[in-house]
Amino acid sequence: MTEKTRQMKILCIGAGYVGGPTMAVIASQCPDIKVTVVDINPERIARWNSERLPIYEPGLDEVVRSARGRNLFFSTDIEAGIRESDMIFVSVNTPTKMFGTGAGMAADLQYWEKTARQIRECSNTPKIIVEKSTLPVKTAQAMKRIFDAGNHKTRFTVLSNPEFLAEGTAVNDLKHPDRVLIGSDTSPAGIRARESLVDIYARWVDRDRILTTNIWSSELSKLVANAFLAQRISSVNAISALCEKTDADIAEVTRAVGMDSRLGSKFLNASVGFGGSCFKKDILNLVYLCRYYGLNEVADYWEGVIRINEYQKERFVVNMLGNMFHTLSGKRICLLGFAFKAHTGDTRESPGIYIAKRLMEERAKLVVTDPEALENARFELQGVEGDVCYTEDPYAATDGCDAVALMTEWPQYAALDFDRIFRSMAQPAFIFDGRNILDHAKLYTIGFNVFPIGKPALTHFHDEPSIGG
Numbered sequence: 174m175t176e177k178t179r180q181m182k183i184l185c186i187g188a189g190y191v192g193g194p195t196m197a198v199i200a201s202q203c204p205d206i207k208v209t210v211v212d213i214n215p216e217r218i219a220r221w222n223s224e225r226l227p228i229y230e231p232g233l234d235e236v237v238r239s240a241r242g243r244n245l246f247f248s249t250d251i252e253a254g255i256r257e258s259d260m261i262f263v264s265v266n267t268p269t270k271m272f273g274t275g276a277g278m279a280a281d282l283q284y285w286e287k288t289a290r291q292i293r294e295c296s297n298t299p300k301i302i303v304e305k306s307t308l309p310v311k312t313a314q315a316m317k318r319i320f321d322a323g324n325h326k327t328r329f330t331v332l333s334n335p336e337f338l339a340e341g342t343a344v345n346d347l348k349h350p351d352r353v354l355i356g357s358d359t360s361p362a363g364i365r366a367r368e369s370l371v372d373i374y375a376r377w378v379d380r381d382r383i384l385t386t387n388i389w390s391s392e393l394s395k396l397v398a399n400a401f402l403a404q405r406i407s408s409v410n411a412i413s414a415l416c417e418k419t420d421a422d423i424a425e426v427t428r429a430v431g432m433d434s435r436l437g438s439k440f441l442n443a444s445v446g447f448g449g450s451c452f453k454k455d456i457l458n459l460v461y462l463c464r465y466y467g468l469n470e471v472a473d474y475w476e477g478v479i480r481i482n483e484y485q486k487e488r489f490v491v492n493m494l495g496n497m498f499h500t501l502s503g504k505r506i507c508l509l510g511f512a513f514k515a516h517t518g519d520t521r522e523s524p525g526i527y528i529a530k531r532l533m534e535e536r537a538k539l540v541v542t543d544p545e546a547l548e549n550a551r552f553e554l555q556g557v558e559g560d561v562c563y564t565e566d567p568y569a570a571t572d573g574c575d576a577v578a579l580m581t582e583w584p585q586y587a588a589l590d591f592d593r594i595f596r597s598m599a600q601p602a603f604i605f606d607g608r609n610i611l612d613h614a615k616l617y618t619i620g621f622n623v624f625p626i627g628k629p630a631l632t633h634f635h636d637e638p639s640i641g642g
């Protein structure tokens with residue numbers, strides 16, 4: 174093949190929730206580009222090559238099937254992948270560091286750095302390196318320093334291209350993104366690399382949605398986007414506590430507030446708290462960066478978003494305890510849903526984890542149910558002391574329970590036969606709706622004592638709750 178007709182080869186290192194779907198969509202949109210996704214985890218790669226993908230994501234099976242074996246490949250041969258590629262996306266995990274300096278705050282960059290060194294060692298031809306993982310601002314500089322130290326065989330150009338997909342809607346988000354952000358330096362090589370990445374996305378994304386910025390703005394924008402989104406939920410959840418004290422209704426308040434076009438109506442649902450692998454970790458990372466630069470007031474401000482989220486989860490438990498006569502000991506409680514949001518099997522940082530642990534601390538007997546997340550739920554709660562069992566059938570899960578705590582807004586939960594559930598439960602029966610998706614008036618009519626978030630409770634008790642321990 175001549176240089177002109179040579180097939181472009183993309184490699185993605187990290188076959189997780191981001192690497193897998195992102196590359197599947199690129200491969201399906203660009204049949205002439207060879208896309209290979211590699212990972213150090215052979216089981217994950219085997220699942221990507223099987224009929225049962227390692228993650229549940231609506232629409233993903235079809236996209237993977239359309240391209241796998243044609244121009245989309247999953248492999249554990251990282252070195253070969255690096256050698257043959259022109260462009261390498263780095264999509265490894267960047268969790269919160271749990272040791273040493275910055276423990277509990279900073280991003281743990283060990284996976285990312287190992288990858289950078291491996292790329293350097295295995296490269297003989299020029300590479301464009303694309304940061305897909307969420308990284309602290311200035312990581313591209315560190316990456317370039319690693320590449321430039323000791324490899325005189327070839328040239329590396331680093332771009333930042335953070336990913337904004339949300340789980341549960343990943344395929345749609347990737348096919349129809351609000352924007353694609355690409356950061357580069359302004360050297361001729363930087364601009365050329367940036368344009369080649371723009372050209373890939375432009376196959377299916379309008380050019381006016383493809384933003385190009387300097388590399389530091391791009392890295393920082395990802396952290397800021399997540400901080401703003403999480404801040405919105407913490408703002409609503411903080412007000413939900415005030416609503417419960419004042420008989421205001423959070424749904425009415427957010428509707429009124431969200432109709433202001435300057436604010437907008439999306440992402441204003443009160444909840445038991447936000448979860449997911451990104452919000453907490455990325456805000457902690459932002460807070461750490463602010464403290465590193467001596468901006469303590471700014472750090473405190475953003476830390477407040479996380480504090481309110483912790484408060485909201487604890488408030489939910491305290492509310493259950495207070496309304497169930499100040500003891501949960503020996504009571505059977507169903508956690509309806511365990512994924513951190515609907516339409517995913519992911520349980521990372523799910524509020525269900527905290528609630529489950531606290532309820533077990535109160536010696537409740539838990540029954541966990543979820544349509545997609547039971548395997549992960551078992552993993553999250555393994556080794557936790559207490560009485561917990563798992564079942565996929567929500568009717569079996571609620572059978573004999575004293576209370577149901579709805580954790581995940583799966584639409585099928587709103588459609589359950591609550592007459593049947595009520596009849597099978599211990600009396601008095603309680604429902605704590607951590608997502609406000611149920612028909613509260615109807616549940617009350619059936620006989621439940623209903624506790625939504627940020628709305629007046631509907632109970633069949635006509636006296637004030639007793640003050641207990």
Ligand SMILES: NC(=O)c1ccc[n+]([C@@H]2O[C@H](COP(=O)([O-])OP(=O)(O)OC[C@H]3O[C@@H](n4cnc5c(N)ncnc54)[C@H](O)[C@@H]3O)[C@@H](O)[C@H]2O)c1
Pocket residue numbers: 186187188189190191192211212213214217251264265266267284285287288305306307308336337338339340450451
């Ligand atoms: N999950 C999301 O919705 C989401 C969205 C946007 C951005 N992000 C960011 O994308 C990055 C990846 O997130 P994720 O959710 O896909 O993580 P993940 O844990 O699902 O996947 C990361 C993968 O990288 C692999 N890996 C780690 N070190 C490796 C190495 N040296 N060589 C090869 N493979 C290696 C792991 O085995 C794992 O399979 C993170 O920085 C995250 O913050 C995540």
Ligand SMILES: O=c1ccn([C@@H]2O[C@H](COP(=O)(O)OP(=O)(O)O[C@H]3O[C@H](CO)[C@@H](O)[C@H](O)[C@H]3O)[C@@H](O)[C@H]2O)c(=O)[nH]1
Pocket residue numbers: 307336337338339340341399402406439440441442443444445446447448449450451452513514515
């Ligand atoms: O009004 C709302 C909206 C969301 N949530 C909760 O917030 C969490 C996060 O939800 P969401 O943002 O939809 O899912 P993620 O997959 O975590 O996506 C976020 O994190 C990703 C990783 O960085 C980014 O790419 C996305 O843009 C960003 O939305 C979940 O627990 C939701 O239930 C609420 O409680 N109320």
